[in-house]
Amino acid sequence: MPQDVLAQTRQQRAESLTSITWRGRTVSLKNPDLAVAILKAQEVSTELEERAAETAEGQLELYDKVLEAYAxxxxIAKKSVKDDEAATAKVKSSKSSKSTEEVRFLYTYVAYYLQARTIQRNLLLAESIKIRTEIDGRSQDMVKLYDDILKSLDIVRDLPVVQQDNVLEQEIEAKALYFKAWRSVYVATAYTTLSKYAEAVALFDRAQQHVTRARGSNRGKSVTSGDEDDPLSVNEADVVSLEKSIRGRKCKAHAAWYLELDAERDGDATDVEKKLAAMRIDEKDVDEVSPLLTFTYGITSLRLETRIFRSQPPALIDRLNTYPTNLPTLKSHPNVPRLVDFPPAFRPIPAKPLFFDIAFNHVEYPNSLLDRAGKPQQTTSATGVTSGLSKMLGGWWGNR
Structure with missing residues (x-):
């Protein structure tokens, strides 16, 4: 169809587009130019959904058309907001206030879909380069894409209607935490490539914290949108898949860290990656409940606790219930393992101190019963008591 005929047809259809419904609210659409632009963006978006089975290159071309239409x-919507602000500055009334709300709502609607489609395009790019990233170990491209996604969410968060809608604001915050978790995953993967396994484990822990906060920020609900037609949707299956990926990648990083420490202690220069491959760790098989991760290395089962050991771990006798990633050593002799702390530290014991009994011997009781019986009071000299106690304690401690 020729472009002029298509534009004329779209113009006729735009005349029937008199309102926009979004997130349960309907506002009138009075700007004809904006109606034509929105209708064009909706048509291209429909074409994108109908041709979802195409290759990544074809979908990227369609996304470029969608973004061009929404841009x-x-x-046009931003110009309408500026014109309305200029008109409101001259004359302010209840009618103008309602018109201002509608204009800002339309601008938020268009800007939201522009950023949502931008995020979708970045996710498509991330999916297309994920395999290449896993092969060559270059996670920087993935980190850059998730940085762009977070920038788009920052733009959405600053839109006028979003700041007034608490539910939408919570959804945006939950989605931002979800994508922050993915960003932390790929930053940790980059550290793994550099053989910085301790840092990688810490970053995987940070990613899990983001997922936990994402669930909590949305009040226990899934990280989803209240609008079924929302292009920026994250369902429960996506969150579960992310958590599995975090556990599996952390599992590998923790195992590589253990193997590296073991190689340093034994002076074995064998490639850690080869040993890690021999362990056959699959992130899909990681236990979802147990806090301990089980690995299989030949016929030996290793259980590594999912935490980062402190720089100065306790003596071996104080942590017999955990598998040691490295044996603690003495500061004076780095090659000698520190099995126990000697001399042992002072510890409270559930017993009565001896000197309580010694003080008890000096307690004087009233002699009222002896007075009533007419018997003389018995006096005991302090020196006699002290002498007797000295003999007793002297016998115990060898002073005779």
């Missing part, structure tokens, strides 16, 4: 609509 044009966003430009």
């Amino acid at each position: 044009e609509a966003e430009k």
Whole structure:
């Protein structure tokens, strides 16, 4: 169909587009230019959904058309907001206030979909380069894509209607934490490539914290949107898949860290990656409940606790219930393992101190019963008591 005929047809259809419904709210659409731009963006979006089975290159071309259409609509909507602000500055009334709310709502609607489609395009790019990233170990491209996604969410968070909608604001925050978790995963993967396994384990822990906060920020609900047609949707299956990926990757990083420490202690220069491959760790098989991760290395089962050991671990006797990633050593002799602390530290014991009994011997009781019986009071000299106690304690401690 020729472009002029297509534009004329779209113009006729735009005349029937008199309102926009989004997130349970309907506002009137009075700007004809904005109606044409929104209709064009919706048509291209429909074409994108119908051709979802195409290759990544074909989908990227369609996304470029969608973003171009929404960028044009966003430009018109922003101009409408500026014109409305200028008109409101001259004359302010209840009618103008309602018009201002509608104009800002339309601008938020268009800008939201522009950023949502931008995020979708970045996710498609991330999916297309994920395999290449796993092979060559270059996670920087993935980190850059997730940085762009977080920037888009920051733009959405600053939109006028979003700041007034607490539910939408919570959804945006939950999605931001979800994508922050993915970013932490790929930063940790980059550290793994550099053989910095301790840092990688810490970053995987940070990723899990982001996922936990994402669930909590949305009040226990899934990290999803209240609008079924929302292009920026993250369902429960996506969150579960992310958690499995975090556990599996952390599992490998923790195992590599153990193997590296073991190689340093034994002076074995064998490649850690080869040993790690021999362990056959699959992130899909990681236990979802147990806090301990089980690895299989030949016929030996190793259980590594999922935490980072402190720089100065306790003596071996104080942590017999955990598998040692490295034996603690003496500061004076780095090659000698520190099995126990000697001399042992002072510890409280559930017993009565001896000197309580000694003090008890000096307690004087009233002699009222002896007075009633007419018997003389018995006096005991302090020196006699002390002498007797000295003999007793002297016998115990060898002073005779």
